[in-house]
Amino acid sequence: MFLQKKITLLNYKPENNKFNAVFKYILPFLLSILFIWLVGFFFCNSLRPFQYDDSLGKYIHIPGTVYRQRSEGFAATHKGLFGVNGIADISKISKKKIVVWGDSYVEAHQVGDKQKIPQIITEKLDQRGLGGQLICFGVGMSGDSVADYYFEIPKYESAIEGIVAHYIVITGLGDILPDQATDNKKGIFTSNPLLLSEDNWKPRFQKIKNLFYKLQLSFIWKPLISFPATIAQLRFMPGKQSRKVNNEINEKSGDVYSDQFLIKSWNYLLGKLKVQTEHPLVFVYAPTVPEIRNGKVLTASPKNESIELFIKIAGTYDVQVLNATESFVSFYEDTGLFPRGFANTEPAEGHFNRYGHAIVASIIVDHFVNKKNKQ
Numbered sequence: 001m002f003l004q005k006k007i008t009l010l011n012y013k014p015e016n017n018k019f020n021a022v023f024k025y026i027l028p029f030l031l032s033i034l035f036i037w038l039v040g041f042f043f044c045n046s047l048r049p050f051q052y053d054d055s056l057g058k059y060i061h062i063p064g065t066v067y068r069q070r071s072e073g074f075a076a077t078h079k080g081l082f083g084v085n086g087i088a089d090i091s092k093i094s095k096k097k098i099v100v101w102g103d104s105y106v107e108a109h110q111v112g113d114k115q116k117i118p119q120i121i122t123e124k125l126d127q128r129g130l131g132g133q134l135i136c137f138g139v140g141m142s143g144d145s146v147a148d149y150y151f152e153i154p155k156y157e158s159a160i161e162g163i164v165a166h167y168i169v170i171t172g173l174g175d176i177l178p179d180q181a182t183d184n185k186k187g188i189f190t191s192n193p194l195l196l197s198e199d200n201w202k203p204r205f206q207k208i209k210n211l212f213y214k215l216q217l218s219f220i221w222k223p224l225i226s227f228p229a230t231i232a233q234l235r236f237m238p239g240k241q242s243r244k245v246n247n248e249i250n251e252k253s254g255d256v257y258s259d260q261f262l263i264k265s266w267n268y269l270l271g272k273l274k275v276q277t278e279h280p281l282v283f284v285y286a287p288t289v290p291e292i293r294n295g296k297v298l299t300a301s302p303k304n305e306s307i308e309l310f311i312k313i314a315g316t317y318d319v320q321v322l323n324a325t326e327s328f329v330s331f332y333e334d335t336g337l338f339p340r341g342f343a344n345t346e347p348a349e350g351h352f353n354r355y356g357h358a359i360v361a362s363i364i365v366d367h368f369v370n371k372k373n374k375q
Contacts, residue, residue, distance in 0.1 A: 037216070045070050046218040049210045050203045055159045056082060056152065058186060059203055063088070065213070072350055073110030073342045082159060083139060086113030090137045090160055097162045098136040098368060101149045102169035105286070105351055106140025110342060115354045117169070120361035128369060134164075146176050146269065147187030150196050153276045165280045167364050171287060173306055177257070178265050191261070194268045259309065266310055270317040282367065283314065286324040286360055288340065290332045292348045299329045322367055327359050 046068040050059040060083035061067070067077045081089045085107065090097070100106055100118050108116040114123075121136035139149075139156065149168055157163050174180050178191035186201040203209075212218060273281060285307055290299045311321040328339050338348040339356030352360065 040218065040220070041216055043070050044068075044218060046216075047209050047213040049213045050206055052202075053082065056155050058083075058152070059201070062210075067109055069109040070344075072345050073353070074344065075110060075112045075115075077107075077109050078113055082156070083141065084137045085140075086116060086119055087137055090135075093135055095135045095162065096133055096164045097160065098134060098165045098167065098364075099156065099163055100136060100138040100140075100167045100169060100364065101144075101153075102138070102140040103144040103175070104140065104142035105171055106138045106169055107142055108138070108140070108352065108357065110351045111354050111357060115357055117352075117357045117361045117364070120358055121365055124361060124365040125369075128365070130369070140169075143182045143186075145180065145182050145187060145189065146170075146273070147189040147196050149187075150269075150273055150276060151187050151198055153273075157277060157279075163279060165282070165368060166277060167282050167284055169284045169286060169360065171285075173310070176266065176269065176283075176310065177262075178269075189269065191265060194265065196269075196272055257306075262306065262309055263313065266313045270314055270319055274317045274319065280371070281319050282364075283310075283319065283321040284324060284360060284363060285321055286328070286352075286356070288348075289325055289328050290338060290348055292346075297332070297348070299332065320367070322363050324360055324363055327363060328356075331355065331359055 046066070048067050049062045049065060051062045052058075053060045061079040063079055063081045065079045067079065069075050069077070077085050078088075079085060080087045081091065084090045087093075098118075098121065100121070106117060113119055116138060118136040118138035122131070122134075125131055125134045125136070139152065141148075146168070149166075153166060170176055178189045178194070180189070186199060188197050188199055189195075190197070212220065287307075290297050292298070307321075307323070311323070314321050332338060335355075337355055338353070339359055340352055341347040341349050342353055
């Protein structure tokens with residue numbers, strides 16, 4: 001009798017027990033949300049909130065924030081003042097400064113702060129006994145172009161003391177051609193008429209993006225704005241998928257432009273850039289080589305003729321152009337590794353990996369030190 005009552009009590013489940021609903025529905029829901037948040041926090045790109053910088057007259061990422069990149073590479077970038085990554089306040093450092101300019105290749109969210117071109121340059125200068133005198137920092141944002149550098153070089157020289165040289169990283173002819181589409185049109189380079197101008201670009205949806213960033217809900221924002229495109233990319237049937245053509249190659253090849261057009265455009269551009277600073281101005285050309293096409297590794301750059309023309313014209317303005325092609329190819333031949341690509345992307349595609357950053361940094365350091373020794 002006693003045993004029967006005990007079994008009855010153990011099996012007792014009150015029909016109106018409100019805790020049943022909590023454990024059956026609400027708790028699993030909350031645990032699921034927590035799991036999604038944790039996955040999003042560790043494995044999704046975070047948002048990049050902006051603020052306006054009066055001294056530079058442009059929007060920069062909010063200093064003190066940390067951007068996590070997960071879709072290409074796996075790294076965190078710490079945002080500093082003046083839009084400088086990896087350095088909290090470059091203006092408080094009294095050393096002479098080398099500036100590296102570029103777009104997303106210099107912004108370099110795909111690698112950690114210590115693996116970016118400017119930080120590697122600083123490290124290599126220190127190894128050569130110049131660390132007490134010099135430091136390097138980068139100014140780069142996805143979508144930036146040569147038109148942005150034209151307007152920003154004098155602004156940075158005014159806001160930050162001690163700048164002694166400027167290196168501009170370009171990865172294709174589209175970076176130095178007029179009439180190119182950009183993600184954020186702050187500086188514009190047009191051909192008809194030949195003109196460098198500014199468009200008062202400002203980021204959209206900043207208040208709500210800042211809120212999502214503070215709540216660590218970046219993984220919700222991206223799907224919201226990219227939902228239509230994401231649906232279009234979904235595949236529900238197995239089978240061969242055609243590989244997309246690299247649009248950057250087509251857009252930046254320069255093949256559709258006549259030599260006359262290139263000469264006119266580049267004379268205008270270089271003439272304008274040269275008067276923006278009294279310090280050395282150097283371009284670093286880092287094309288997409290080696291690259292993989294049709295299952296083969298190609299080491300020849302399809303842009304050699306046009307870039308040689310740019311190098312020739314630049315020389316008339318006392319502007320040097322350093323070509324990273326041979327260094328990239330030699331690195332691949334010696335190691336079998338590519339300067340682009342990550343474990344979670346296609347090999348030889350996309351932005352510089354840590355090897356690419358190290359190669360470009362070495363090229364800049366060698367050039368700067370050799371020139372310094374000759375003075």
